[in-house]
Amino acid sequence: MVELKICRIGEGLGLMLPDEVLSHLKVREGDTVRIVPAADDSVSVVVSDSEFQRHMTIAEGISKRYQNTLRELAK
Numbered sequence: 001m002v003e004l005k006i007c008r009i010g011e012g013l014g015l016m017l018p019d020e021v022l023s024h025l026k027v028r029e030g031d032t033v034r035i036v037p038a039a040d041d042s043v044s045v046v047v048s049d050s051e052f053q054r055h056m057t058i059a060e061g062i063s064k065r066y067q068n069t070l071r072e073l074a075k
Contacts, residue, residue, distance in 0.1 A: 004015045017025075025047055027033060032048035063070060 002018060002021055004017070006013050006015060008014075022028065025033065025045065027047055034046050034048050036044045036046055038044065
């Protein structure tokens with residue numbers, strides 16, 4: 001386990017990830033990660049996958065377009 005302190009970065013707050021965490025995540029400067037909340041109030045840090053994100057954007061568009069149909073099917 002790694003404990004990190006929240007620090008001021010510009011006008012916001014952030015975390016500085018140590019090299020061992022970056023290595024474990026296989027990320028480097030400029031990469032994107034997602035913070036995923038869990039039901040137990042914890043969060044996970046996961047590497048953002050551009051292909052997954054593209055599929056999610058398509059799925060969100062479909063669910064928005066067919067919102068009423070999906071609501072009826074869920075009954």
